[in-house]
Amino acid sequence: METYKIGVCCTFGAGSSMMLKMNLDSVFGKMGIKAEVVVYDISGIAGMKNELDAIYTSSALVSQVEEEMQGSSTVVVPVINYFDLSELEKLTKEYLIKG
Numbered sequence: 236m237e238t239y240k241i242g243v244c245c246t247f248g249a250g251s252s253m254m255l256k257m258n259l260d261s262v263f264g265k266m267g268i269k270a271e272v273v274v275y276d277i278s279g280i281a282g283m284k285n286e287l288d289a290i291y292t293s294s295a296l297v298s299q300v301e302e303e304m305q306g307s308s309t310v311v312v313p314v315i316n317y318f319d320l321s322e323l324e325k326l327t328k329e330y331l332i333k334g
Contacts, residue, residue, distance in 0.1 A: 239270040242290040244280045255317040262323045289331050
């Protein structure tokens with residue numbers, strides 16, 4: 236089974252991204268997806284180009300993260316509600332596993 240490398244990105248890499256990480260860990264577990272989820276702030280994400288399979292970030296930061304990942308194979312996943320597990324599952328199917 237493949238292990239995905241997932242980044243979670245917010246402005247400072249503190250509270251909100253930690254909550255998103257915990258919720259993604261739960262969703263991935265429920266879906267049977269093996270993933271290593273790491274939290275980054277917006278300034279640290281640039282160094283991860285081509286190192287991550289996907290980056291989950293807020294809709295407000297999507298364009299900035301996409302710009303940093305331009306030319307890489309990293310998928311940027313826009314999240315509206317960090318606490319909606321069904322939304323996170325749907326986004327994972329749509330962006331990460333294409334199912």
